[in-house]
Amino acid sequence: MKTCAVCNVKFNDGVQCGSCKKHLDFECANISEVGWRKLGATRMAQWKCLACKTSSPAVPTSDQASLETILSEIRDMKRQLINLPTLIDDIKVIKEELSDLKSTCEGTSGKLEEFDLRIAEVENKVSEIDKMQETINDLQTELSRAKFEIASFDQRSRLNNIEIKGVPIKKDENLFSIIDAIGRKVNYSCPKTLINYVSRVPIFNSNEKLIVVGFLNRYVKEDFIAAARAVKDLSTTDIGFQGTSRRIFVNDHLSVEYKKLLSKTKTIAKEKNYEFIWVKHGKIHVLKNTNSKVLIVRKESDLNKIA
Template sequence: MPTAKCGGCAKFLSPLDAAKCNHCNGLYHRACVCLPSTGYIKPAWRCPECSKNQVRDNKADTPVRTRTAQVEEHLNPEELMETSTMSCTTLDATNPLSPDLADELRLFKEELRKEFRLMHRELQQLRTEMAQLKESVRTSDERMESLEVRVGSLEQRLEQQVLPEKGSLENTIDELRCQLNDRDQELLVNDIEISGIPESRDESTLHLIKILGTKLGVNIDEKDVVHVERVGSTHRNRITNTISADPSAQRPRCISVRFARRSTRDSLLRAARVRRGLSTHDLDVNGQAHRIYINERLTRTNRQLFYLARQAGTRRNWRYVWTRDGRILARKEDGLKAERVRCEADISRIFG
């Protein structure tokens, strides 16, 4: 039987199963022109090419759309895929394929369906995540706005707060320093400082203190002494057979003594004030005589203040500048009130 080609897909077809156009006598697969695979075909049937040139009742030049286009316009993607699958099935029915190719097509269609379902689920999940992200961003914006309002209110309160003046801060710091110095001085309430006693290599400071107490009429027992030592830098030379030409090199270090009882310390200080001319000859120390001074032990700050107060008192002709129980006192004349010196500002105020 002679064969012909389809006017739609250009594939060979059997004239017995084909649809023949009444106008141009062209042959078409039924599936290519959207006709049922079985059934009667009207003798006046025309192919799409001839139908589009057919004059409509409204005299319009718009070509007549095929049934397939009209149907596809109203189909969703899933129905459109099913329609395409049916068309492929119809084509497969009109054009028999090999079993292997048919299996591959079937597997391909199943894979497409799976991919489509997977894409649909992923799209739904993406929409859910986008909604959650929008909600999170909105919540973050609200928190940021709240924080900005709080920070703004705090800045406004700080601007309105009146800071203390610099002078007030300095006065507070000076007062704290004075209080710390007073606490340190209280720790030295049982201490005395002895200067002027020559220093030797084999000396016993405890023995010197006992002899000194005996000369002053104060009995000092070893149990009364908590600690005794030379204080100061050790670079000064001790007494040797050779005499240095530098007087400062021969100046001995002071002896610091801490008593177990304050009464012992006070008795020794009172006796030292009565006998002011005590010297190294009284202690049977060889060499040139040096005067011995017994004073309260002061903190480093109080020693410096006491030195500055004596210098200022000398310049201003103040008669008395002394220490008592770690306090620095000054009196210009007899009968006047004693002034206490606690810091350098007091020196300027009192002696100024």
Template sequence: MSVQRSPPMVSAGSHPDLSKLRDESTNISFRKRKHIECNCDHSEVLLEFQNKIMQTITSTLETQNQNIITTLESLRQDVNGFRHDLETVNSKILMLSDEQTCIKKDVSDLQSINSINNSKMQTVSHELLALQTTVANLSDQLRVKEQQGRINNLEITGIPVTKGENLINIVHNIAKKINFPITTTDIDYIHRVRRFKAINSSVNTGESASNVTPIPNIIVKFTQRKRKSDMLAAVRARRGLTTADAGLDGPAKPIFINDHLTPQNKQLYKQARLLAKESDYKYVWLSDCKILLKKNDTSKTLCVSSDTDLAKIK
């Protein structure tokens, strides 16, 4: 039986095959050079890439810087414009403030003037009121004195004017009719007074009163007040006197005899009669030129001497 020998073992301290080692060494060194060349190519690429990135970043930063500069310049211009506008607004505000101050001063001056004017107006108003009161009182006194000057007079209405008329004869004829003896010493004077045309009234002819001249009344002034009052009492007792009773020819027309009132008292008497009629007063008459009213036989007599007394007629 043959014995197979195993290949000889190479100890750790033995030398290997040098040819093999050279081959391996050659291979190894070859691989190292190839690896180094590969590393050099990557560095260039990285460097190029890095340069491109830096260029991009630099370009971007320059662009951004330029944009920032442009934006800042625009903002600066806007700020300058806003500052200019703000200065303009402040200037206008100062101007308005000055104008407001002037207006306040003017208003204050006006208020002072108005206060002075109001004070003066109040003073003038009080003075005017006092003057009006004084004028009213003087007017009343004048009216009273004027009426007192007519206290001895009788006024005859309705006697037509005739050519060559004798007024004394007319008065004597009326006195005979009412049985009142009259003498020449009883009468101071007789005359006619012009009357104003009536407005918005009509006469028996149907014509407008504005187209008809009123007949002048006859005024008889007595020398004594008592004689005038006595004749007036006789006239009122007789009633219904006409032109025929005065001795006049033609159709008989009614005539009226009464106290000789002033124009103001005549108007007052007319208004008193209208109000008395509306308020159902039974009596309205004149006594010594005084306007008297009485609602019934038992009521008090009311005297109307001014317009304010008309309010008492109720």
């Protein structure tokens, strides 16, 4: 803490006269703090207060004094500029780095634009694929509906037909005679006048052939099947075949698709402990027990009803 030689007020920061060595605050010295800092060390040491300036006779400036002052200022400037080369090099490096960064940013910007374009293209393709998928789903639905209608039509065309399985093939056989023999055994007369056609049909993955009978009347067909099923032990010996007795089965004539559906129905119904499975009027019926409701399976999706 210093005391001002003019106002006797204590202060922390101020100036000192280079002549009388007295301390003054900035206000009494009539100089600002910024102005004092700008003088530099040499000029600060030569600074004089107002009293010393007025009491000292003017000293003519010599060439030597002027030279010393200039040299001192040059030294100050030199000290201040000593780090200038390094600063210039640093600035050059910064400029180069900024240039590289600019190039990188420009390249990145270009890549981002390209990436945005590619993303837009992918989004358009995804949108097109979604539309195509909707179309495909619609077509699949239409195809499933068409398959169901075709299968239903195919099965309806067989509603007047029965198939007889288990009758051995004989050379020069008379199929009408076989049908007549079965009719006599099951107590249902079936003359030729009620039959549209009768033929042998191959069984898939078998050397055997079943007999398909087409009746002129659906009700005759249903009555014939009912009479045949009432005879639980109908066999080949019952219709005149000699040798080993074989069981004869009389059923609705199912299409290939309906036979596949019947096979799947039997598998699932067995897993779900259903007691009854039968075909009537060309339709597949399932019944879990005598207290449950009859389910009709017309297409594969109906299998989900079996629970």
